[in-house]
Amino acid sequence: MARENSDVYHERQRFQFCLLHSLNSLFQQKDAFTRASLNAISERLALEDSNSETWTPLSILFKPHHNALTGNYDINVLIAALEEKGKSVVWHDRRNGASSIDLDAHVLMGIVINVSVKRFGGIWRSRHWITLRKIEGVWFNLDSDLTAPQPFNGTDKLTEFLDFTLARGGEVLLVMNENKS
Template identity: 65%
Template sequence: MTSQDSQVYHETQRLQFCLLHCLNNLFQDGDAFTQAGLNAISEKLTLEDPERAGWTPLSIVFKPHHNVLTGNYDVNVLIAALGERGKSVVWHDHRNGASSIDLNSPDATLMGIVLNVPVKRIFGFWKSRHWVALRRIDEIWYNLDSDLASPEPFKDADELWGYLDSVIAHGGEVLLVMNEKKS
């Protein structure tokens, strides 16, 4: 890890709280989001859902937008959490290569990138999905994946575009986190 990397905030994985870690890594602040805050967003989404299913005994643990015991929040929680901070999410169209993403846009436009990637855990027997944050800090893009021991810088835009193309090719989703436009 370089001295530059040591100035980059990075949370590592705990249970299935990868969305919590992803958001805190994206905002570069360990107090940006909490488990209680994301749970509250999840509960609010459930109450506001006109299509919500009836209660079952499993509803105590397996909520529509997260798992109470392990986390594992869904994209609706991500979008709502970012919306509370004046950010919006734009899904990257898979038909376009990653090179269509303007990585050099001013920080005032593109805050960062969130990935949702398929993962295999427990010797490949358990398939799940994992949230990953990518963020430009001091003109360097970093992979802030909570499964990594430390942040990993990309050497240039071409390396990052190649990484994003690989994510897309392996069934991952690329979400662009945009700053709210000022009028």
């Protein structure tokens, strides 16, 4: 975990716990969520799933909503975790581009994006969660792969970053302060 500004909380990447790091960075709090709390959410979702798969020896590691060893939580865990905190998620329609997002809306807590990544010289393909959050009037990239939070030099740069992400198949999820359910 690193802090560039004393006001900005940022967690560094460990294993495939990028969703855990993204959530804690979103809430600007070290233990807003823990590995145990996300595992519990994942287990609850698996029990609620009516399409339960047959148990195999690999079921110990590869759970329906995460990998028990490395993390790698899915979108269902993200949505359930945010709903527990009274937040909601709105999937941004990529056809509208990033300029359609009201980055100054008071109801917008932050943005979580999910991008495809290649690691180990392109041998390993996976997905990665990244949080963007406005703190004291400045939008920051709180990607756990970064050594420190990176401020955007204005909302135009943030919009460019989001459009770049969308153009490469990334998903943009708007985290709203109000739970719409």
